[in-house]
Amino acid sequence: MHPVRHSVRHSVRHSVSHPMVKPALRRGWRDLNTLQFGMAPAHAMVLGPMDTATGSFLDLLDGTRGMPMLRDEGRKMGLPEGHVDGLVERLARSGLLDDATGGGSAADALRKKKEVLDRLRPELASLSLVAPEPGDAVERLAARRSLRVEVRGAGRVGVVLAALLAGAGVGEVDVRDIGCVEPWDVAPGGLPAESIGERRQEAARRAVHGAAPDRPPRTSSKERGTKEVRGLSLVILAPRDDLAVHAPDPAAAEALLASGTPHLYAGVVEGTGVVGPLVLPGDTGCAGCLDRGRVDRDPTWPRLVAQWRSGRQRKVHACDLTLAACVAGLAAGHALAFLDGELPSSAGARWEASVPGLDWHARPIWSHPACPCGAAEKAKGERVSEEGEPHETMARQQPYAARLSGTWRAHV
Incomplete structure (x- = not known):
């Protein structure tokens, strides 16, 4: 069992x-002086010492009262004096x-x-678990409305995936x-x-x-033109052809x-x-890196791919509903994490x-030195610390949100 986190202070x-x-977090007393927020270990937190009077006061922190009224209630x-302000600050620093x-x-x-907003309240509650700052969750949710995503492929995976993103507020x-809808x-x-x-x-x-x-919010013709220049926030390639999935x-x-474009x-x-890789151009391994890495491991790979591409194509591929739903859900989750400013585990990896x-399980997609995408060249810039441990490049080390002002700003 994973240990429950104790409060982590941040500015x-x-x-x-x-x-x-x-x-989003249920509360429960572990003992007379210790309060646990949350049930699942990933986001649960323990806060203490806390007396029962303060615990009762927490019920008043429901968003309907401003600080002056809360101070009055605390005195009653x-x-x-000052306890309410200290409690609010402590909870805020703990991300609660x-x-x-x-x-x-x-x-x-x-x-x-x-x-x-009522439709999106489950998304808002979920975002509050990963957005530590007060107000960050609704800010991220509102920001989704200005994002543009393109899904290439309208099969069992692509349409469900696109619907999930739209339903989550993108x-x-x-x-x-292309083509017409088939029964399958x-x-x-x-x-x-x-x-x-x-x-x-x-x-x-x-x-x-x-x-x-x-x-989506309406924009003027001038704003639409600007948006086209900025490009897409993310493109998702979800082909119906299984060969294009296996060997993009x-x-x-x-x-x-x-x-x-990511x-x-x-x-x-x-x-x-298959979900991944999430390609950050010039930063993480791409389809070219994947292909060249396979050739290095298996010299017959090009011969096999040539036969698969030139051979008779199947009309119906093995893609059952439950697996397609799993892929669509996981891919949509990784896409939303990226769009919300995080770096999901599919960056430079394929989940299968x-x-x-x-x-x-995840299979890493290493940047290949012979690939023109430039990711391997950037990786050469990794410095080694005095202790001999490699430092990741700035782009990999920082959360995506922290580098929006740099290379990727044009796509959001």
Whole structure:
């Protein structure tokens, strides 16, 4: 069993206007002086010493009261002068406090759309577990509305994946594909049975639109032009062709690498689900690195790929609903983590799981020195500390959100 974390102190950037103990975490007394927040070890935390009067006061931290009113309530409960401010600061530094009015103007605009916010409240609660600053969770959720994601592939994986992103509040999720919907494209949460025979791309876009809690914010023609210049926040390659999943063609991502567009691979090949790699151009291993690494390990790899690509193509591929749903869910989770400013474990790695066991494991995709993507060249710049331990490059060491002002700002 993983140990429960004790409170971790960090600096708080903003004052808290309307404090609210994060509702995503259940509370329970471990003893008379120790309070546990949360059940699951990943986010649970223990805070102490804490007396019962202070514990009772926590019920008032529900976001409906400002600090002056909370101080008055504290005095009525017999708490010492300054105790309320100290408690609020302590909870904030421990990452246990949210601000019901925080998050900036975009968050305020989202709060005004009550029906939309109610749809997104589970996402907001989940974000509060990983966003330590008061107001950060709703700020991240509101920021999703301005992001643009393109999903290439409208099969059992791609459409469900795109619908998940739209349902989680990503403002613009576009799906691209060719051909018409076949019976085997239909999937719960994806293309419905009544779309069989329709143009696949149009049916996929309609399904994604239906999953979104709100339309993206309207922009003027001038702003739309600027947005096109900025490019996409993320491209997800989810091909229906299982060969394109197993051996992605590096040429298909050349334009993405050239424009510096982050992209994520996902799909199913012969009963094996694949998520990754998430490619940060010039930073992590790409499809070209994957291909060259395979050639190094197996000289017959090019011969096999040539036969698979030139041979007779299967019309229906092995892609059962449960595995497709698993892949779509995991890929959407990694995509959202990236869009929210984190660096998911698919950056430079492929997660794979096969039926029937579905035992997920990661395979690293090392940057290859012969690949023109430049990731290997950047890796050479890693310095060695005085103790002899390698330091990761700045891009890998810092959270994605910390480097938005650098290389990747153009894509958000």
